[in-house]
Amino acid sequence: MTAPDPYADLPPITDEPARLSVVHREPLRDRLLTVAQLADIRPPTPLVDGLLYRNTLAQLSATAGSYKTFAAIAMSCALALGENFESHRVPTAEKVVYVAAEGASGLRARILGWCELSGYDPERLDEQLYILPCPVQLGDIADVSEACDLARDVGAGLVVLDTRAKCTLGLEENSATEQGRAIAAAERIQEAAGCTVFAIHHAGRNSSSPRGSTAWDGGVWSDLRMEGADLLAKVKCEKHKDAPSGCEHQFRMVPHTVSQHLMPGVGETARRTLVAVSNDSETGAQNLTASETKVWDALETAPTAAGLSTSALVELSETSRASVFRALKVLQDKGYVRNVGSEKRALFIGTELGRQQMGGQP
Incomplete structure (x- = not known):
């Protein structure tokens, strides 16, 4: 009787070397530009004119309760549809990935409320606006790599991180070194898909200045700061690197209850939301905007x-x-x-x- 072969279940031995995942790095010498070649570098074009620009890193900071998520949702929906965001021109429709790092439970009413109040069919957002109901941890190499693949596969023009704090767990908020790692990770996602990465962040209690290290303030291309209370809000473009800065944009929050047609079987309380719209000054004629x-x-x-x-x-x-x-x-x-x-x-x-x-x- 032949004894059983103890090696029968092992894979066969081959001479083929193990495959390694190698990141190909372009030598610095090959990246050098002459002065004449600088003319080939084009400044970013508008994504949402005056607010967001294509293939950049941006942030919007505001204190809690300043309506920053409502503004971000309205911008995302308008961009996904290719429709102007109030007075801000949207040149083309872009796919949007909205990272709802603090939870997605209230987003349905906010998105449908914006569509209903603005006269758009929400079905147009299918395969244009995607919600990721969990954070992308910028300090986790696996999360960042997967986010790069996701943004590239979807063909995203905008990735919104709401909020930055929830996407940087484990990284010291006041450390320029650790926040620098987060910025580098966000830029990896940006470069992978050629998209804009838009971080929504908390401001200090008594200021619109972003909370924590100033590394992000210097690292972003667009730095937007928002103040809001009593259903009124103001967004100031603190900085655009190569576009006009210092402008201010006024908004108001319109209370809206989404119809049962769009949210069947949902109670009225859960259908109530706010919609960010331009706060045009009233004219003298019958108090019309x-x-x-x-x-x-x-x-x-x-x-x-x-x-x-x-x-x-x-x-x-x-x-x-x-x-x-x-x-x-x-x-x-x-x-x-x-x-x-x-x-x-x-x-x-x-x-x-x-x-x-x-x-x-x-």
């Missing part, structure tokens, strides 16, 4: 009496589609505007009541 006045002016100066579509009003009023949609809702509620078309193909005209209340002026 600037956007509402522009839409009224476009209707009254229209070359046709047959009514204008929403698309035509966007072009004539030079206002974002979301702002036009909201303006039309207000003007219709006041009785200044009515739809003479159909539900599917709306055409709007000004009413006699509107002309009387506006002083008979276009």
Whole structure:
């Protein structure tokens, strides 16, 4: 009887060497540029004009309760749809990965609320806006490598880290050295997908300045700082490296309850949210906002009496589609505007009541 072979279950011995994962590094000598070659380096182009730029590292810092997540959600949704974010031009639609590091439970109502109030079909966000309901730890090489692959595979134009604190667990917040590691990790994700990485961060208790080490302040391309209270907010562009800085943008938070049509079977409390919109100054005419006045002016100066579509009003009023949609809702509620078309193909005209209340002026 032949004895069993003790080596039968072992893999066969081969002469093929083990494969090693090698990162190919371009020599510094090959990276040198002449002065003439500097002309080939183009400055980043806008992602959300005036706020975010393509293939950069950015941060938005604000104290707790300053509506920073509502602003980030609104920007992300607009970018994913390729629609202007209020007065900020969005040149093209980009896929967005939103890292909800503090949990994703409330994001559904916030996203659907923005869509509903702005007049967009939320189904358009499918395969454009992705939610990652867990943090990406910038101090963990496995997390960062997987995030690089994810952003590249999705084709992301924007990766939002909300919040930076939750994505840097284990790294000392006040240490420039350890936060420098986090910055390098964020830049790896940026370079892997050619995307913008946008970190949402907490500010100090009594300031809009980012909490912790100033390493991020110097390391980011765009440094946005936000203050907010009583449903009003202001975003200041503290720094863009190669674009105009110092501008301020005013926003207001509009309370909105998402319809049961979009959130069937969900209680009213869970459907309540806030939506960040531009805080246009009110004009003298019937306390209309600037956007509402522009839409009224476009209707009254229209070359046709047959009514204008929403698309035509966007072009004539030079206002974002979301702002036009909201303006039309207000003007219709006041009785200044009515739809003479159909539900599917709306055409709007000004009413006699509107002309009387506006002083008979276009």
